[in-house]
Amino acid sequence: MLDYDEEAERYDVLRGGEPRAAAAAEAVLSLVPASARELLDVACGTGIVTRRLAAARAGLRVTGADLSEAMTRMAVARLPGAVVRADSRRLPFGDARFDAVASVWLLHLLPGPEAVRAVVAECARVLRPGGVYVTTVHKGASHNVGSDIDAVLAARPRSPVPDDPDAVDACAAAHGLLPAGEARFRGHGQGRSPRRTIADLRRGWFVTLPPGEPVAEEFAARLAALPDQDRPRPDPVFRLRAYRKRKDGNLERPGGD
Numbered sequence: 474m475l476d477y478d479e480e481a482e483r484y485d486v487l488r489g490g491e492p493r494a495a496a497a498a499e500a501v502l503s504l505v506p507a508s509a510r511e512l513l514d515v516a517c518g519t520g521i522v523t524r525r526l527a528a529a530r531a532g533l534r535v536t537g538a539d540l541s542e543a544m545t546r547m548a549v550a551r552l553p554g555a556v557v558r559a560d561s562r563r564l565p566f567g568d569a570r571f572d573a574v575a576s577v578w579l580l581h582l583l584p585g586p587e588a589v590r591a592v593v594a595e596c597a598r599v600l601r602p603g604g605v606y607v608t609t610v611h612k613g614a615s616h617n618v619g620s621d622i623d624a625v626l627a628a629r630p631r632s633p634v635p636d637d638p639d640a641v642d643a644c645a646a647a648h649g650l651l652p653a654g655e656a657r658f659r660g661h662g663q664g665r666s667p668r669r670t671i672a673d674l675r676r677g678w679f680v681t682l683p684p685g686e687p688v689a690e691e692f693a694a695r696l697a698a699l700p701d702q703d704r705p706r707p708d709p710v711f712r713l714r715a716y717r718k719r720k721d722g723n724l725e726r727p728g729g730d
C-alpha cells in the first residue's frame with residue numbers, strides 16, 4: 474500500500490494531472506442533479522478534482538475531506554476554507570447535510586468489506602433524502618486494457634476487490650441508496666509503459682507483489698523484457714456508479730420482503 478503522505482507531492486503528476494481531473498469532475502457532475510447545492514468530496518486527495526467540481530457549476534458549494542495530512546494541505550491551498558482532514562469512516566458532519574457525496578478512487582483502497590460498509594454508511598448518513606452518492610467501482614479492472622503489460626501482470630497473485638460493483642450495490646442498498654445511473658471517464662496520461670510499471674511495482678503499487686520480494690523482481694524482469702519500454706499503452710477508463718437516497722427513510726435490509 475502506498476503512503477499517501479509521501480505520495481502527495483508527485484500524486485498529480487503521476488496520475489494524468491489536469492486532463493484526468495477534468496474528465497473525472499465532468500463525469501461526477503453528470504450524475505449530480507442540477508438542483509444540488511452542497512456536495513462533499515470524500516477522500517479528495519490533493520483537491521485537483523474537488524476544485525473543478527466547485528468551479529464547474531455556479532451555486533454548488535463543495536467541501537473536501539481527506540485523511541492524509543499532506544494531501545489535505547495541498548487541497549486546502551486549492552480550496553481555502555473548504556477542506557477538512559477526516560477519516561471517511563467517521564465524517565465530521567451532521568446527518569443529512571449534503572445534497573451529493575462523491576468518493577472517487579477511494580473504495581478500492583480500503584482494507585476489506587467492513588471498511589467499505591463503514592464508508593458507504595457514512596456517505597449515506599450525511600446525504601439528504603433524495604440526495605445522490607457517486608463512487609468509482611472496480612478500479613483495478615479499469616487498468617486492464619488488454620496490453621502486453623496486462624498479459625504479464627495477469628499471472629500475479631490475485632488480490633481482493635473491495636470496490637466490486639455487486640458488493641458496493643449491496644452496501645448501498647443496506648443504507649437506503651438505490652441505483653441512479655453510471656458514467657465512465659478516461660484516465661488521461663495513465664496509460665502504462667513497461668518502465669513506469671516496473672517503477673510502480675518497486676514502490677509498492679501492486680499489493681500482492683511486495684517491493685524487494687523475489688516474486689516482485691521476477692515480474693520486474695518479465696516487464697523489462699517487453700518492447701517499447703517507454704511507450705505508454707492505452708489509458709484506463711474508470712467507471713462511476715450513482716445511488717439515490719430513499720426519501721421515505723426505509724432501508725433495504727438483506728433477507729427482507
